[in-house]
Structures are given as C-alpha cells and as structure tokens.
Amino acid sequence: MKLKNFIGGDFLEPTLGNYIENMNPATGKVISLLPNSTHEDVQLAVEAATIAKKSWATTSGEDRFKILNKIADLIESKLDELALAETTDTGKPIKFSKAVDIPRAASNFRFFATAAMQFASESHAMGDYAINYTLRQPIGVVGCISPWNLPLYLFTWKIAPALAAGNCVIAKPSELSPTTAYLLGEICNEAGLPKGVLNILHGDGLHTGSAIVAHPDIKAISFTGGTNTGKKIAEVAAPMFKKISLELGGKNPCLIFADCEYEKTISEVSRLAFSNQGQICLCGSRILIEQSIYEKFKTDLIHKVQQLNIGDPLLEATQIGSLISKAHQQKVMNYIQLAKEEGGVILCGGKIPITNSQTQNNAFIEPTIIENLGPQCRTNQEEIFGPVITIQSFNTDEEAITLANDSNYGLAASVWTNNHNRAMQLTTKLNTGIVWINCWLLRDLRTPFGGMKDSGVGREGGEEAMRFFTEAKNI
Ligand code: NAD
Numbered sequence: 264m265k266l267k268n269f270i271g272g273d274f275l276e277p278t279l280g281n282y283i284e285n286m287n288p289a290t291g292k293v294i295s296l297l298p299n300s301t302h303e304d305v306q307l308a309v310e311a312a313t314i315a316k317k318s319w320a321t322t323s324g325e326d327r328f329k330i331l332n333k334i335a336d337l338i339e340s341k342l343d344e345l346a347l348a349e350t351t352d353t354g355k356p357i358k359f360s361k362a363v364d365i366p367r368a369a370s371n372f373r374f375f376a377t378a379a380m381q382f383a384s385e386s387h388a389m390g391d392y393a394i395n396y397t398l399r400q401p402i403g404v405v406g407c408i409s410p411w412n413l414p415l416y417l418f419t420w421k422i423a424p425a426l427a428a429g430n431c432v433i434a435k436p437s438e439l440s441p442t443t444a445y446l447l448g449e450i451c452n453e454a455g456l457p458k459g460v461l462n463i464l465h466g467d468g469l470h471t472g473s474a475i476v477a478h479p480d481i482k483a484i485s486f487t488g489g490t491n492t493g494k495k496i497a498e499v500a501a502p503m504f505k506k507i508s509l510e511l512g513g514k515n516p517c518l519i520f521a522d523c524e525y526e527k528t529i530s531e532v533s534r535l536a537f538s539n540q541g542q543i544c545l546c547g548s549r550i551l552i553e554q555s556i557y558e559k560f561k562t563d564l565i566h567k568v569q570q571l572n573i574g575d576p577l578l579e580a581t582q583i584g585s586l587i588s589k590a591h592q593q594k595v596m597n598y599i600q601l602a603k604e605e606g607g608v609i610l611c612g613g614k615i616p617i618t619n620s621q622t623q624n625n626a627f628i629e630p631t632i633i634e635n636l637g638p639q640c641r642t643n644q645e646e647i648f649g650p651v652i653t654i655q656s657f658n659t660d661e662e663a664i665t666l667a668n669d670s671n672y673g674l675a676a677s678v679w680t681n682n683h684n685r686a687m688q689l690t691t692k693l694n695t696g697i698v699w700i701n702c703w704l705l706r707d708l709r710t711p712f713g714g715m716k717d718s719g720v721g722r723e724g725g726e727e728a729m730r731f732f733t734e735a736k737n738i
Pocket of ligand 1: 408409410412417435436437438466467468469471472473476487488489490492493495496510511512513543544646648714719
C-alpha cells in the first residue's frame, strides 16, 4: 500500500516523490510506503487551507457541529478497520486499540463538535457606563503535530478543537504510525468536511514537521511529542511569535501508602505501568511504596506482572504487544543495561522475549521491574518510555513528596491511599499538571490537560483548547 497526502480534499503524491517505509514492529515487515513530504507539499496544503479559511471561519457553530459529529459517527462505524490499522502500525494489542485508541478518537470529535455550538466568551461591565466583551476569533491556519504512541487518539485531540474553533488545519501524524491518519482523510470527505479545511501531510520531523513549524502562514503550532523535539520547535516558532502548545515527556511518580485499597492498587499499578507497553506519556514509571508494605507489595506486584500475556498483538488475549520499532527497543534495552550499571537489581523482565509466531525482527520487551536505585540516577531521571519501572521506598509523606518532585518532568502523578485528608494535602504539593487519587487515566475531556516543568507549556482539553485555537479581542 502507498499512502498519500490529503490536500484540498484530494489524495496526492508528495511533490518530490520521496517515500519512507512503514514497518509493523511486531513482525518486522514493511506494510506500506508513506510520503516524506517537504516544504513544497506544506506550501500546497497552506494554499488549500487559505482558500478554505474564510468560509470555514464563518460557518455556523451548528453546521460545524454536524460535520464533526458525523466524523465521530464514521470513526465509530469503522472501529474494526481503524483498530487493525493502529495495531499493525504500532504493535499494540488489538484489544487496546479497540477499547482505547479508536473510541477516544471518536469521543474527541464528538466532544469538540458540541464545543463548536457551546463555546462562549466573557463580558466585563464598567459600572453603568461601558461594557467590554471578548470576541474570540479563529486564528486562521494552524499546525498540529502528533506522536506514535496513541496515533489517532492524539491526532484528533488536536485537530478536533482546532476545527471546532473555526480554523483550517495542516496536520502531521508520526511517520511511525501514519495509517489511521490517512484513513481519517477518507472519513472527512465522507462526512462532508469542505475541501482544504483539514490537510494531512505525512513525513518525518526533519522534512515535514520542521517545514510546518517554519511556514510563516501557519500561525499556531500544537505539538505532542518528546521534550527535545519540543525545544527545537520552540526555537523556531518563538521568534516568529507563533502561539505554541507543547505536550511533552514525563517521568511520572506513583505514591502508594500502606492504607491503600491493596488488591485494587496492585492491579492498577500493573496497568498504569505497562499499558501500551509503557508507551503512554501518563504511565507511572517511578513507583514509590511506603516502607511498611514495601516487601509484600513488591512480591505481589512481580507476581501480577509476570502473569501479563505477551505476544501476537492481533490476538484478543494479548495484554503486552510490541514496542514501536527496533530502534526504540534498542533504546529501552540500553536503559535496562544502564540500570544494571547504576546498581539496579532486575526483579522481573529485562529481556527480549521469545514469542511463538514472531520473527527475530520484532520489537518486544518483557515488562521489567527494577529496584535498588536512588532518585538521582539516570534511570530514575530520564524518560524511558517503555515497559520499565523502578520501585523505591519511603517512610513519611514528606519523603514521598520529595521523591515524587525530584524530577525535571511534571506531567502526572497518582496517589494511592484511603486517607482522604492525606490525599488532599499531597495534591497541593505535587508539581505535576495532573494528580489522580486512587485511579489512573480517568479522563474527563473538559479538564485542563498538560504538564509542568519539562513536560510542556500550555494546557489542552475543553475550553483551554478552544481558547488556544482562537485569538481574543476585547471590544
Ligand atoms: P517525537 O518528538 O520524536 O515526535 C513527535 C512528532 O514530532 C512526530 O510526528 C515527529 O515526526 C515530529 N517531529 C520530530 N522532529 C520534529 C521537528 N524538528 N519539527 C517538527 N516536528 C518534528 O516524539 P515521539 O517519539 O513520536 O513520541 C514519544 C514522546 O512523546 C515521549 O516523550 C512522550 O512522553 C511524548 N508524549 C507526550 C504526551 C503528552 O500529552 N504530554 C502524549 C504522548 C506522548
């Protein structure tokens, strides 16, 4: 299969004819070719978006709602096809694609479809002699760049609010997971989205992503990906005075107290650490356990994790699939080696598993738990973004907070305790953009989403996203 760019409602070959191979990381086989688009293609997309811009900006909220809601319906109706594409591109278990990735992509469109009708702005009265009101107008043409870990889920999380707010969009999925974004182009045509309102360009960061960021007519960039890429994007976009929203990496702490609901916490920690092979920016990777239950919790967690079913992502029973690529597998294995050199003890996993039906070229890694590492070592400081966690113990709430905050990242934390007062006090002291109490990945799309410190700039979700994708004018 040869994927094409979606520009002005048409499917086009890249101008310079350059293509990249798309691999299924669970088999090591090439499954398609995708365009490696260049600034010539970005220019075509910007021209298409510029033609569509005026009409889409003045389309009524109700008409925008109808089209975006139809896109949500179509995503739902194509659940099996989209989930298969997501799993084949990424190696993630099909069960996960069907339960998480694709339903959430539909929810993103449905949620922001309603926002198109309900978005309102403020007014400020000055005594009885004047009144200000805030007019929020679409920015115009905006860029959305997303990663491979939750492909259609994160792609639509940016595109849907940008469209709902009346912008035309130039969007780029990761070159490692392009297929569902390609299928989204077909869905948009079927839903009646006017030509040029959404343009989807494929390619890598060097050629395509950087050309989107640098284009002078793309006035805002919404990016999700690694912290280093976020820095590069900011270096280009900031001097051009573009609006930027950066959702970046994490090294998320998980604080477990002796008074937690024990069985539930064991199974939730296994889920928050290893869902999607640990490749979710919100996954917990630094597991902090109160000393009095440390040994028992450790033993029970190892037991739970060893029961996880690793294997062919296409089987419904599979819980742990492949990592995204051989290169990423190598990076994660290097971190496991580093952990050993730093004095870490591998309690379980740590190896590339022998899987029945797969070839040598696949990118699996066993779920891995490591102990005996202090907070300052690189294993506990750097984002690994794979099925690897460390466990550490603490004695007091203060010690738990110090360990949790001892990171350049500040995306998400989870706290596991039945002591409500303790939980509420901890939430004020944790330096993260999200704190979950006795739950994980429970998401209400109205809430602000984003990180502190090196985990990003700005917030997505609900009104935050609608505000990002509009310019406020005081009248
Ligand atoms: P990445 O930064 O390598 O790539 C992300 C996207 O940016 C891809 O589409 C890529 O092609 C593009 N890109 C790369 N270089 C670019 C450049 N110079 N200019 C413009 N675009 C460029 O990240 P990844 O490996 O795809 O994703 C993993 C990272 O994403 C992890 O660090 C993870 O924590 C983070 N992430 C964060 C969130 C969040 O919401 N905070 C969510 C998911 C993933």
